[in-house]
Amino acid sequence: MPSIGGKDSMSGTFEELTVPPTLVAFGVTTADSRKVLSPEFKTAGENIYYIPGQALSADIDFDLIKKNFAQFEALQKSHNVTSASAVKYGGVVESLALATFGNHIGAEVTLPELETTLTAQLGGFVFTSPQEIAGVEKIGQTKADFTLIVNGVKLDGQKLDSAFQGKLEEVYPTEFAQAKELEAVPAIASETVIKAKETIETPVVYIPVFPGTNSEYDSAKAFEKEGAEVNLVPFVTLNEEAIVKSVETMVDNIGKANILFFAGGFSAADEPDGSAKFIVNILFNEKVRAAIDSFIARGGLIIGICNGFQALVKSGLLPYGNFEDASSTSPTLFYNDANQHVAKMVETRIANTNSPWLAGVQVGDIHAIPVSHGEGKFVVTAEEFAELRDNGQIFSQYVNFEGKPSMDSKYNPNGSVNAIEGITSKNGQIIGKMGHSERYEDGLFQNIPGNKDQHLFASAVRYFTGK
Structure with a gap:
């Protein structure tokens, strides 16, 4: 249905500049995708x-x-x-x-x-x-x-x-090529959770929707497609009473869920000065923290994508598998090397499959995945990197078109250290990544070659159903 609107700049008449009254009509049609x-x-x-x-x-x-x-x-x-x-x-x-x-x-x-x-x-x-x-x-x-x-x-x-x-390249640079050669992270077998503690016909997924979350509908759709029941619940911050009630609601939903999904977005507009701080503060709430500890103990699965990944890392749930206060050597997510938001398709390679979330992929698989973030640079010390690598916790890396890990911004647009895109907890129960795997469905990205389905959501559902 076409829409009709006036032109806002009609109110901008100033000195010699006069904007005539304007009526703009838009026609829209549809086509077979x-x-x-x-x-x-x-x-x-x-x-x-x-x-x-x-x-x-x-x-x-x-x-x-x-x-x-x-x-x-x-x-x-x-x-x-x-x-x-x-x-x-x-x-x-x-x-x-x-x-x-x-x-x-x-x-x-x-x-x-x-x-x-x-x-x-x-x-x-x-x-x-x-x-x-x-x-x-x-x-x-x-x-x-x-x-x-x-x-x-x-x-x-x-x-x-x-x-x-080139005209705007100096103003908005798009490439930060680095010559550093990287090796692919080796596949390391580890003791991961393989089978759920109990079989469930319809797993329940809880997705808390924080102010600024923007991937909740894609996330819900991805899980519902695989047969899960999804609870999308807003975290309301209208006043102190609403926040207290939202904490209670969150605790209740965590207690009922089998899968906890922290979706992408820009929680609280990435303020104050850094991504996911709002979510992390909620996670460290005494009641929420206890609920998540109990959730992990009974075998629940957790995933965080983009903003959700940032929250898991900054709370310590990744890579440690439990809450940890951040130290000067803790892994974190930082501003992209370009110091601006990036939105593009990237190639990622599966390096390890030590998680129920990764039951549908194999080491060496390469996927074309959309990214959209301003703070996606995974930063880790050499010592922490070695530990993650040796534990088999690095499950995906940004790679070039030859399948090799790369620091070139064409392929690793945020400059992640050692091209790390996603990691897991030691036992694979918790997983996080920057790429928006939930945003793919049939009919999208048709001009982008490559495999776009990582089967993350199907694998998590099958983990509980046993089917």
Whole structure:
């Protein structure tokens, strides 16, 4: 259903600046997610096709735009279309250049009206297919080398990419390459909990929702998909009475749960000056602490992702398996090397499987996982690292596309020491990681290759059901 809104800046008239009254309408439609296409060229040797739109104008040719959309939809139904992009403000040449950047696959094209190739458009499309398609303009082919050749003029793809990204690179740096070579953490067998103390038909998952938590719905959905019962319960901080009541509610829910999940987000906006401090203060509450100690003693499983991982580490539950006051040598999570929030897909390698949470993966498995955080740098002393490594508690590392642990910010975007992404307690009952494994489901990340399902939630449920 379209929405209509006014423009806030109409109230911003100042001196010589006058903003005319404006009405903005938004049109939204839906599509089958299985047909969604990304713009980057996928492979060399494919044909490139072009459906011209109209030059950007205040007068919109709706007949042409509807015709182009209908034509493209029909072509997609009847042919193997591998990539597609709408021609926008930079014209068809901009669309072609952007399509080369993703996989560094070049293109050679011939455009009949060169003077209009940088003209902004409405309703135009550029797309690729390995097939010969009649009735649509074929303008060229994709190439293995990272160049864009337009009417015989060769443009270096690397220079184009650098020009595209370089303008703001100094202001918002994206890469912090480090030359340090890392070795993969060895797989170490350890005595971990293997079987639940009792079989349960429907495990209960408790997810406390703190102010600033933002992954609770994804987390609940991931567990419900595997047959668990999920209790999402807000921790209310309206006043002192509400906080006291929330503590009592939290203790009660921990007592009823089999699985405790601390979800991602920015609890209390990561204030004061540091992530997860609000959650940690709640965890150290005498009643909550006693409830969690009892929960661990009766065999409950705990997981923390992103903000939840930070809370587990800063409370000592990871890596020690019990509450510990932080010392100068305790592991912690710190600001990303870029000193800014990062949100991207990363590759992680399974180094150990010493946990019920990891029953669905094997050592050496590599997964493509989304990360989104401002304080995800795992910091640990050399001595603590050696102990975690020798205990088999480091279960995942950030790796490059060759599967090797890396300090390069392209692959390890927060600069985690020894590329550590996730750890477990000694017996594997408690696990934590920065990557948002809960945010994957069928239909998402379609343009990202790789295995995205770590089976964490299915493994935890099966641990209790025995199925």
